[in-house]
Amino acid sequence: MNFKNKIILAPMVAITNISFRKLCSDHGADIVYSQMIDSEGFVRGNHRLADFYDEKNVVAQFLGNDADVFAECLNEVQDKVQAFDVNMGCPDSSVCKRKCGAEIMRYPKKIEKIVKKLVKKSKIPITVKIRAGYDREHINAVKIAKICEKEGVSAIAVHGRARTVNYMHPVDYSIIKKVKDAVNVPVIGNGDVVDGKSASLMFDSTGCDSIMVGRGVIGNPAVFDEIKYYLKGKKNKEVSRKKLFLQYLKYSKKYKVNFDEIKKHAQWFTKGMAGGGELRLEMNGAKDVDDLKKVYDKI
Numbered sequence: 001m002n003f004k005n006k007i008i009l010a011p012m013v014a015i016t017n018i019s020f021r022k023l024c025s026d027h028g029a030d031i032v033y034s035q036m037i038d039s040e041g042f043v044r045g046n047h048r049l050a051d052f053y054d055e056k057n058v059v060a061q062f063l064g065n066d067a068d069v070f071a072e073c074l075n076e077v078q079d080k081v082q083a084f085d086v087n088m089g090c091p092d093s094s095v096c097k098r099k100c101g102a103e104i105m106r107y108p109k110k111i112e113k114i115v116k117k118l119v120k121k122s123k124i125p126i127t128v129k130i131r132a133g134y135d136r137e138h139i140n141a142v143k144i145a146k147i148c149e150k151e152g153v154s155a156i157a158v159h160g161r162a163r164t165v166n167y168m169h170p171v172d173y174s175i176i177k178k179v180k181d182a183v184n185v186p187v188i189g190n191g192d193v194v195d196g197k198s199a200s201l202m203f204d205s206t207g208c209d210s211i212m213v214g215r216g217v218i219g220n221p222a223v224f225d226e227i228k229y230y231l232k233g234k235k236n237k238e239v240s241r242k243k244l245f246l247q248y249l250k251y252s253k254k255y256k257v258n259f260d261e262i263k264k265h266a267q268w269f270t271k272g273m274a275g276g277g278e279l280r281l282e283m284n285g286a287k288d289v290d291d292l293k294k295v296y297d298k299i
Contacts, residue, residue: 001059001082001125003155003186003210006030007199007224010157010190010214011061011087011129017261018051019251021058024217026247027239028224031057031210036087039064039073051255052080059127061085065099065110067117074118083125083154086114088144091131091163102163105134105144115151125154129190132175133162141175142182149183157188157212167215173205180207188212195223196230203231219268241269242299249289259288266292273299 011033090101171191189208194216
């Protein structure tokens with residue numbers, strides 16, 4: 001898997017299931033990341049989020065802090081995915097209490113051990129997703145990136161905020177640029193990319209090899225095509241939200257996605273639409289797919 005010059009779907013809990021990944025790929029996503037999968041739960045038999053079937057551009061992302069457990073997960077999925085990613089960026093406090101996610105950036109030796117073992121055991125690229133640092137006072141992305149490069153990762157995604165910096169504060173492009181300047185493996189810029197203009201700003205401000213789109217894709221999987229057209233100096237044709245919903249529904253039926261997930265995405269697709277608030281309220285009472293279709297028939 002080549003991580004240069006790509007527009008990539010970020011891993012997002014309860015969002016990037018296989019149906020949504022497929023939809024994003026249809027609309028220009030070059031690489032798509034799975035939801036964050038808990039490595040401990042996975043080895044105990046919870047494979048619910050490991051929805052890997054027939055994609056050719058998917059990266060499986062796992063959360064944890066034990067090299068042996070990660071290796072066991074890798075062994076289970078590496079014939080079904082194109083790369084394996086270690087989550088070192090989740091800011092959620094319940095995750096960080098377990099010394100996982102962004103909290104693992106406090107432990108460079110542990111990271112070294114994890115990456116070394118995975119690279120040794122893997123038939124596919126190993127990647128990592130990190131943050132600027134584990135808090136404002138400890139911005140250590142460059143140090144962690146150098147360790148990961150030394151141990152053989154194929155790409156490094158960098159979210160330009162420390163764990164304790166919330167989304168009200170703008171992403172720090174300078175830390176992504178510092179990582180890019182410090183390593184030779186592809187660097188993926190992440191944070192505040194929501195459209196073509198912000199994608200161009202990320203590339204220009206950091207020199208990153210690829211960009212990753214997170215919150216900006218929720219309800220708008222066509223943003224990948226929009227970004228690509230913008231970067232070429234062209235205007236993208238707008239895709240109707242109803243069409244996106246019906247495409248998502250087709251994949252959800254094929255891959256047996258549960259109704260609660262379908263309903264969430266159905267509501268998100270109305271984000272930014274005139275009357276979208278009323279449509280979402282109406283969908284709150286939906287009991288099945290037919291109820292959702294009735295709401296969309298009004299659009």
